[in-house]
Every structure is written in structure tokens, then in C-alpha cells.
Amino acid sequence: MATAFTRQNSTEFDFDHLVQHDRVHTSLYNDAAIFDVEMDKIFGETWVWVAHESELPGKGDFITTHVGMQPVIVSRDRKGVVRVLLNRCRHRAATVCEAKKGNAASFVCPYHGWGYAQDGSLRGVPMADGYDASFNKSEYGLINLRTESYNGLIFATHNDDAPSLDDFLGKAKPWIDLFMKQGGGYPVSTGGEHKFRFPGNWKIQLENTTDAYHFPVVHKSFLNSLDSQAEELFSFLDGDGYVEDLGNGHSVMVMIPELVDLDANLDDPIPDRFEELAEELRKEHSEEEVRRIVRAVGGTGFNLNLFPNIACSMAFFRALRPISVEETEIRHIAITMEGGPEAANQMRLRLHEHFQGPMGFGSTDDAEAWERVQRGSQAGPDLWIMLNRGLDGDGNGPGGSNRGDVSAETGMRAAYGEWKRMMQA
Amino acid sequence: MSTSIQLSEATALIWQEAELLDRQDYDEWLKVWSDDGLYIIPIEKDCDDFANSLNYIYDDQSMRDMRVRRLKSSFSMSALTAASTVRTVSRFTVSNQSDNAIEVRAAQILIEHKRDNSRTVAANVDYRLVRGPNGLQIAQKVVWLANSEDSVNGIGYLL
Numbered sequence: 188m189a190t191a192f193t194r195q196n197s198t199e200f201d202f203d204h205l206v207q208h209d210r211v212h213t214s215l216y217n218d219a220a221i222f223d224v225e226m227d228k229i230f231g232e233t234w235v236w237v238a239h240e241s242e243l244p245g246k247g248d249f250i251t252t253h254v255g256m257q258p259v260i261v262s263r264d265r266k267g268v269v270r271v272l273l274n275r276c277r278h279r280a281a282t283v284c285e286a287k288k289g290n291a292a293s294f295v296c297p298y299h300g301w302g303y304a305q306d307g308s309l310r311g312v313p314m315a316d317g318y319d320a321s322f323n324k325s326e327y328g329l330i331n332l333r334t335e336s337y338n339g340l341i342f343a344t345h346n347d348d349a350p351s352l353d354d355f356l357g358k359a360k361p362w363i364d365l366f367m368k369q370g371g372g373y374p375v376s377t378g379g380e381h382k383f384r385f386p387g388n389w390k391i392q393l394e395n396t397t398d399a400y401h402f403p404v405v406h407k408s409f410l411n412s413l414d415s416q417a418e419e420l421f422s423f424l425d426g427d428g429y430v431e432d433l434g435n436g437h438s439v440m441v442m443i444p445e446l447v448d449l450d451a452n453l454d455d456p457i458p459d460r461f462e463e464l465a466e467e468l469r470k471e472h473s474e475e476e477v478r479r480i481v482r483a484v485g486g487t488g489f490n491l492n493l494f495p496n497i498a499c500s501m502a503f504f505r506a507l508r509p510i511s512v513e514e515t516e517i518r519h520i521a522i523t524m525e526g527g528p529e530a531a532n533q534m535r536l537r538l539h540e541h542f543q544g545p546m547g548f549g550s551t552d553d554a555e556a557w558e559r560v561q562r563g564s565q566a567g568p569d570l571w572i573m574l575n576r577g578l579d580g581d582g583n584g585p586g587g588s589n590r591g592d593v594s595a596e597t598g599m600r601a602a603y604g605e606w607k608r609m610m611q612a
Numbered sequence: 613m614s615t616s617i618q619l620s621e622a623t624a625l626i627w628q629e630a631e632l633l634d635r636q637d638y639d640e641w642l643k644v645w646s647d648d649g650l651y652i653i654p655i656e657k658d659c660d661d662f663a664n665s666l667n668y669i670y671d672d673q674s675m676r677d678m679r680v681r682r683l684k685s686s687f688s689m690s691a692l693t694a695a696s697t698v699r700t701v702s703r704f705t706v707s708n709q710s711d712n713a714i715e716v717r718a719a720q721i722l723i724e725h726k727r728d729n730s731r732t733v734a735a736n737v738d739y740r741l742v743r744g745p746n747g748l749q750i751a752q753k754v755v756w757l758a759n760s761e762d763s764v765n766g767i768g769y770l771l
Contacts, residue, residue: 287761379655379666382763408688412678516763521666529664536666541675545764546653546668546771548682551690554766 200224206607208600209575216388216564216572222512229495229609230255234335234342234355236497236506237261237271241339241376241525242288247305250288253508254332254343260284260294261341264305271343272307273330283329294329303329338363339375340497358433362491366499368449370524371483371531372476377504378523378536381544384516385554387561389509390606392517395553396490396498396505397430397440397598399423400576405556409548412541416459428488428593430577431584436494436605438598442501446488453478461485467530480531483524485538492598494605503539513561519543519550574599617714617748619706622741625748626718630701633770636694638680641770646742646749647673653755653771668757668764683770694768695726701737712743713751720755722771734758735771 200221205212215221235254238261242250249262251274258274260283274282276296283294283303293310294303302311307329312318332343335352337360342352349355356363367375385392395401403410403424410418423442430440441447445455453475457465461481468477486502498505504520521539523532542549564572577595584590591597625644632641645651653668662670671679683691699722708715715738722733740752755771757764 381655381666381668383765384763385765405689408682408685408691411685411687412682533663536664537670540667540670544668545767548679548688551766551768552688555690555693555768 202607202610206603209578210571210573211603213564213568213570213572215390216561217512219512222509224610226255226509228612229606230509232344232346232349232609233495234344234349234352235495236340236493237343238341239339239377239504240336240341241374243269245290247290247292249284249291251284251286254345255509258282259332259343262305268306269334269336269341270306271332271334273332276301277309277327277329307331338367355435356437356493357435359437359491359493362439362489363499365448366487366491369483369486369502369522371480371527373524373527376523376525378521378532380518380520381547381550382516382518383545383550383554384510384514385557386514387557388513389507389515391557391560392507392515393492393495393602394599395557396500397438397492399428399440399442400594401556405552406549408552409542412548414460424594426593430591430593430595430597432589432597432601436602438492438601439489440492440593440598441489442593443488446485449483449487450479453482457481464530464534468528471528480528484531484534492602494602502535503543574603615711615743616709617712617741617743619704619716621748622714622716622739623704625741625750626701626716626739629750630699634697634699636769638683642676642680644750645673645676646744646751649673649750650752651676652753653757655760657756657761690766690768693726695724697722697724697769713740715740733771
């Protein structure tokens with residue numbers, strides 16, 4: 188079902204000129220007409236991440252969120268099937284649900300009382316005899332988007348002709364599997380989130396999760412707050428990390444190679460900052476379990492950037508939502524081990540609070556940097572956003588893919604390559 | 613001699629703290645806390661277990677010390693460019709009172725200004741103040757932001 192209505196004619200833009208391999212034009216950050224095309228050609232077409240399965244474990248559980256600009260309900264129906272429903276009554280357009288999350292037997296429009304089942308089908312219409320015989324309730328269900336999931340990550344698309352989610356994720360799938368090992372033997376669960384907005388374009392944030400180059404500059408005050416061992420761990424620009432283009436706009440940035448596989452190297456010494464936790468866990472767990480849990484608590488050593496809106500970023504999920512050409516909402520979603528030891532989950536929450544959120548030691552400085560990018564992009568409208576770091580890694584990855592050193596802008600080039608392909612499709 | 617704490621004594625400390633924060637005098641701010649004090653900014657409105665929930669801030673003394681070091685370090689660009697703030701704390705009610713301790717609920721209205729933009733940050737604040745050898749100190753401060761469950765943009769100062 189194609190619902191996209193193209194407000195702007197994308198052919199008026201010369202994307203071959205605006206998006207080159209090693210640079211993109213400044214207008215990609217601040218041209219509202221380009222933003223409108225993005226909402227149709229990218230967020231209206233491709234797979235967009237909407238939820239983690241732990242957010243709706245039981246039948247009738249739901250959350251509300253967005254696919255691009257469009258409000259949706261992610262609902263687990265009475266058969267246990269996850270549905271992504273446009274949050275718009277088919278009568279006169281009111282949202283049928285404004286709760287952020289909950290459990291509901293049905294969704295009833297507050298305006299005239301049309302009632303929808305958990306799968307979106309229209310069940311009840313008050314004073315139905317006011318409609319003539321041609322009125323057929325089966326034609327007025329909430330619009331269901333195509334919905335598929337992989338290893339707990341739920342995606343939706345407006346595009347019935349999109350490739351399968353499996354094909355779309357492609358080479359990113361093994362990295363998702365590695366990321367989910369941070370359950371430490373327990374199921375990965377979301378554990379609350381920090382949500383904030385910054386006055387800047389969404390692609391500034393998309394770039395950032397595959398940008399190791401900024402870390403020692405922007406996050407110096409975070410690094411200074413760590414013990415010397417942890418500070419060394421996070422000083423990864425001198426290490427053997429890399430950024431690899433995974434196709435379809437996705438990329439992985441490996442910052443700490445020894446933390447790629449959390450099930451490996453369990454005999455490594457326990458870092459000082461986790462020693463107290465390990466001691467606590469030893470009361471209830473075998474040494475092998477303790478080491479596995481402790482290793483998982485700190486998260487993985489990589490950021491997996493999935494185009495266009497979700498990253499599996501070391502120890503949390505980072506989802507972005509475009510609000511306007513120069514405003515973006517970001518959610519940093521914490522991860523916990525479902526049913527795992529309380530002390531371990533508390534440590535995960537404290538580590539998340541340390542870096543993330545509007546008063547965290549890291550995100551606050553990121554947000555300032557991104558705002559400065561948007562402000563600066565008002566100067567020199569004909570200048571370029573440069574993406575030419577680590578070009579010598581092109582073709583050096585597995586199967587001739589692009590793979591640069593950890594500070595290379597390989598991941599950004601991957602994302603903009605997909606952006607250009609979709610905008611020209 | 614009565615050990616109860618009068619509301620007037622409590623508000624004097626609360627206003628002193630508010631003034632220290634508006635002036636960004638963070639070293640002095642650290643001294644108004646008891647050693648086991650907890651400074652908390654929750655996310656969920658009905659949160660009743662801060663330790664097992666994700667918060668914006670869940671600071672014991674060592675995190676407060678680290679936070680202040682960071683804010684003063686000149687290596688944090690958000691702290692260096694922090695908004696200027698003017699806050700009032702009022703609408704005080706005493707929610708609990710015992711020997712050497714008082715719990716006060718209040719409203720805080722803060723206006724921040726940065727780069728041609730002013731924004732209001734509104735919160736209910738719960739204080740627990742205790743009298744110890746060093747006089748009256750803050751044992752717990754919970755800042756319930758009015759917008760805590762929606763997006764909360766970067767804050768380069770303290771609430």
C-alpha cells in the first residue's frame with residue numbers, strides 16, 4: 188500500500204552534485220524542501236525501527252511512537268502478533284491513543300467513539316444506522332504498516348514493495364546478534380530512556396554514532412571523570428578499531444576490538460571499576476557467570492549504525508526522529524538484563540546516567556556540538572560538509588567493502604550513499 | 613532544647629542552595645550536602661524506586677564531586693556555554709518532621725537564557741534536610757521536572 192504523497196518533486200534537486208562520495212552540500216542540513224523529500228523518499232519508503240520487543244511483552248501491550256513524522260501505535264494483538272498502526276482514526280483523523288505505553292483491550296477514538304481492536308480492525312461505530320448500506324467497517328480499520336522484526340528489534344515500513352527486513356539488514360545481522368550478547372545470559376530488555384531534542388538536522392545525529400574522531404575532543408570531560416584504566420579503554424583512537432560499510436547505509440564502528448564478542452575472553456582480568464560488582468555477584472553466582480555478567484554490564488565495544496534511525500551503540504539503543512529540517516529528537520534507551528541480578532542492572536542504569544541524557548557527562552556536550560553544526564551551517568551556504576577522512580580504506584574491507592580506521596568517515600559515506608540512492612529512486 | 617527544625621530555617625537553606633546554583637558556585641554547593649545525601653532527578657512521574665530506575669541524575673557524594681569537577685573543568689563545552697539562570701523556590705509545605713529532620717515540598721520556577729532564547733524549566737522539588745554536627749544540610753533532593761517524561765533538552769547547569 189503506497190501512502191506516500193510527494194509534496195516536493197525530488198527531480199528539482201541535482202543529488203549527484205549535492206551528494207558526492209567525499210562531501211555533501213550544506214543544504215542537506217538546512218533546506219526545508221530537501222527535508223520534505225526525505226520524509227517521503229526515505230522515512231516513507233524504507234524500514235524504520237519502532238520498538239524493542241521487551242517494550243510490549245504481553246498481548247494487548249502497546250507503545251506509541253513515530254515512523255518519520257507519522258504517529259503510530261505498536262501493538263501486540265490478542266494472537267500475539269505485533270502490529271504497527273497509523274495513530275489516526277479513519278473517520279475524522281483524531282489520534283486514537285495518546286498514552287506513551289500501556290495495555291489496552293481496544294483503542295477508542297475520543298472524538299466520536301469509533302472503536303478499534305488491538306490489530307487495528309474497526310469494531311464499533313456509535314449510531315451506525317446513520318451510515319447507508321454501502322458503509323463497510325472492514326474498509327475503515329487503522330492502517331497497518333508492514334512490520335517485521337529481527338532479534339528483538341521491530342521495524343515497520345510504509346512500502347509493501349520494500350525488500351524483506353532480513354535482506355535490508357543484511358551484513359548488519361551478525362552485529363545485531365553480537366550486540367544482544369550484553370544480556371549476559373539473560374534476555375535484553377529496555378530499561379527506560381533519556382529523550383531530548385536539539386536544534387539541528389537529523390543527519391547530524393546520524394553521522395555522530397559513526398564518528399569516533401570527536402570523542403577525545405567533545406568528551407574530554409567525560410574521559411577525565413573515569414578511572415585511569417577506563418580512560419585508557421575509551422581512548423580508542425590509537426587502537427586497532429575500524430569502521431566498515433555494511434551495505435544499505437548501515438555501518439559498524441569498532442572502537443574497542445576486545446569487546447566485540449562479550450562471550451569471548453572471559454578469563455581476562457575484571458576491570459577495577461567492576462570489581463565491587465563482581466564481589467557482590469559472587470554471593471549468588473559461579474565465577475563463570477560473574478565474569479559473563481560483569482563483561483556484559485559495560486556493553487559492547489562497537490556502534491552499529493542502522494540507516495536511517497536506529498543505532499545499537501555500545502550499551503544502549505539510540506533512536507532519532509526528525510521533527511523539522513532543523514530540529515531532531517533523540518532517545519537514548521537504556522538496556523537491562525531481564526531477570527538479571529539487581530546489582531548488575533543498577534550498575535547498567537548508573538553507567539547510562541553517567542554519560543547519557545540532558546545532564547549526562549557526554550550527551551550534553553554532544554548536543555552542544557550538534558547545535559553548533561546547525562548554526563555554523565548558516566554561514567557559507569555554498570560550502571561543503573566534508574566526509575573525506577579515511578578514504579584510503581575504501582575497498583580494503585571483507586569482499587572489497589569499504590573499511591577505514593576507527594576515525595574514518597566511512598560510515599557517514601555509507602549512510603549518505605544510501606540517502607542519495609533513495610532520494611533518486 | 614527542642615531539636616525540631618522550623619520551616620523558616622529550612623527555607624533559608626533551600627534559598628541559599630538556589631542562590632549558589634544560580635551563581636554557579638559549585639564548590640560551596642557541595643558543602644550544603646550531608647555525606648550520604650542523594651541528589652535525584654527522576655524521569656517517570658510515579659517513580660518510587662530511584663535506585664532501580666533510570667533517572668536523569670542519581671548522584672551520591674562521589675558523583676556530585678565528579679559532576680562539579682566536570683562543570684568547572686573548562687573541558688566541557690556545554691558547561692562553558694551554560695545558560696544563565698534565575699530561579700525561585702516557593703510554595704513550601706512541610707510533608708514530614710522529626711527530630712533533627714524535616715521534609716519540605718516546594719515549587720521551583722527557573723528561567724534560563726542562552727543564545728537569544730529563554731526557556732522555563734518548572735519542577736516540584738522534595739527536600740529532606742537534616743541537622744548534623746555541621747548544621748542543617750540537604751540529605752535528599754528530588755527534582756520532579758514537569759516535562760520529565762517528554763523530551764528534556766541539554767542542561768549545562770544544575771537544577
